Amino acid sequence: MDKLLTQFLAVADAGSLSGAATALFITQPTLSFNMNKLEETVGAPLFERSSRGMTLTRYGETLYENARLMRRLYDNTLNAIADQKRGSERGMSIGSGYSWWTMFLRDMVVAYQREFPKAPVQISLGNQLRLMDQMLSGDISMFLAHEIEGLSSAIGTDFVPLTRVYNAFFVRDGHPLLEQGRTRAEIDNYPVVISSLAESRHERFFDPSRRRTRVETIFDGSTVAFRTNSLAACVDYALATDAVLAHTHVMREDFAHRGLIEVVQKDEPRRSVTGIYVLRERRGEDRVEELIGRITRACHAVLPAWEPTK
Numbered sequence: 001m002d003k004l005l006t007q008f009l010a011v012a013d014a015g016s017l018s019g020a021a022t023a024l025f026i027t028q029p030t031l032s033f034n035m036n037k038l039e040e041t042v043g044a045p046l047f048e049r050s051s052r053g054m055t056l057t058r059y060g061e062t063l064y065e066n067a068r069l070m071r072r073l074y075d076n077t078l079n080a081i082a083d084q085k086r087g088s089e090r091g092m093s094i095g096s097g098y099s100w101w102t103m104f105l106r107d108m109v110v111a112y113q114r115e116f117p118k119a120p121v122q123i124s125l126g127n128q129l130r131l132m133d134q135m136l137s138g139d140i141s142m143f144l145a146h147e148i149e150g151l152s153s154a155i156g157t158d159f160v161p162l163t164r165v166y167n168a169f170f171v172r173d174g175h176p177l178l179e180q181g182r183t184r185a186e187i188d189n190y191p192v193v194i195s196s197l198a199e200s201r202h203e204r205f206f207d208p209s210r211r212r213t214r215v216e217t218i219f220d221g222s223t224v225a226f227r228t229n230s231l232a233a234c235v236d237y238a239l240a241t242d243a244v245l246a247h248t249h250v251m252r253e254d255f256a257h258r259g260l261i262e263v264v265q266k267d268e269p270r271r272s273v274t275g276i277y278v279l280r281e282r283r284g285e286d287r288v289e290e291l292i293g294r295i296t297r298a299c300h301a302v303l304p305a306w307e308p309t310k
Contacts, residue, residue, distance in 0.1 A: 004038045005067045007031060008046065012064050016053040065154050068136055072279065075138040092291065095124040095131035095143030098195060098231040099165075099248045100274065100299070105144065108298035126229055127196040128277075132157075132205055135277065141288065142278040144295065146248075150206045158283055160276040160292055161306040162299045166269035168249040170260040172239050181264040191225030193245045195234045235260060248274075250303065273306060 010020040011031065021028040039046050046060035056064055092112060096105050101123070109121055124134055128145030135143055136155070147159055169187050171177050177187060226237045231247075235258050238245040245260060249269070252262050276295060282288045 004034055004041075005063075005070065007034055008038055008063065009067055009071065011035060011047070011054060012056055012060065015055070061154075065156070069156065069281070072136070072138045073281070091120040091122075093122040093140045094291070094295075095126065095134055095140045095145075097128065097131075097145050097248075097274075098125055099250050100144040101125055102254055103250050104298040104302050105295070108294060112294070129205065130197070130229070132277065135279065141282065142276055142291065144274065144276055147273045147275060148205070148277075152206055155205060156280045157277050158280050160278065160296070161273045162275045162296060163303040163306050164271055164273055165248045165250055165303075166271045168247060168252065168269065169263040169265070170238065170245040170247060170251075170255050171242075171263055173259060173261060175242060175261075175263075177244070177263045178261060181266040183266045187244060187263060187265070191241075191243045193226045193234045193238050193243045194224060195227075195229065195231045195247070197227055197229050275306070 007020065007024060007026075010024050011017060014020040014023060017028050017031050017035070021031045024031065035047065042059065042063065044059040045057050046063060047054040048057055092109070094105075105123075109123065113119065113121060122140070124131060124140055124143070128143070128148055131140065131143040131145060132148070132155075134140045135157075144162075146165075147161070151157070169177075171190075177190065225241075225243050226234070228234060234245055234247075235255070237243060239259050244263070245255070247255070249262070255262070276292055278288060278292065
């Protein structure tokens with residue numbers, strides 16, 4: 001891939017020349033010269049420069065999305081050739097939220113490796129924005145997550161809906177919220193624990209009109225006392241405090257074994273669709289469609305199939 005585009009992506013991701021120069025192992029003046037040269041070639045300013053760093057202009061955002069696409073196509077081609085050489089074309093590299101790994105993906109992966117014992121498998125667990133970043137970077141081919149509200153159409157992804165879940169809240173045994181059914185306002189009186197890290201670099205995934213209003217998780221609006229990308233740490237924190245762990249209802253039995261109990265909600269719980277995100281340019285590939293089919297069957301063996309709301 002072109003050197004200037006590679007450096008441009010590094011600057012955009014780092015948000016500064018110094019951070020990108022460190023990552024690329026080149027000097028900052030060289031990188032600054034190259035970015036000015038790229039802007040001259042494009043004929044438009046790509047960055048807004050300030051004391052806080054460098055942010056993309058609308059021209060820069062257009063170049064960023066297309067440059068990432070070019071890098072993915074280039075990397076995917078090299079990976080496909082490497083897989084052919086190793087004889088491991090049936091390898092799997094996918095991402096997932098914690099719930100889906102626990103509910104059905106773990107068993108599906110084990111069964112897959114029994115069928116193809118030589119196929120390498122890579123699984124990344126985390127929140128949907130971090131997984132989106134990994135997919136766009138070519139580290140994973142697809143991921144399972146809640147549907148992301150306000151996602152920019154320029155990202156170039158397809159979403160395959162699988163099932164519908166509701167948002168639940170879990171607390172330690174003896175917690176005051178367990179005495180009776182509770183309204184959302186009553187639950188919001190307690191600090192919330194979520195297994196998601198807010199990262200400003202993920203704002204670029206959203207339509208400009210929705211930015212800064214929807215960058216965290218499906219549980220926006222509550223006072224977050226503790227956040228981490230470790231679900232185990234979230235459980236530990238909820239067990240030791242009066243904080244409320246916000247998570248999907250499908251983890252009810254798993255959390256009960258760990259000592260957390262679901263709060264009964266008086267209000268109708270907020271529901272969301274869970275499904276598979278995949279790059280649009282990869283739809284139709286035999287391996288991609290086969291994997292989507294395997295995940296879909298594994299999901300529907302334990303959770304109801306998604307149906308559009310009327």
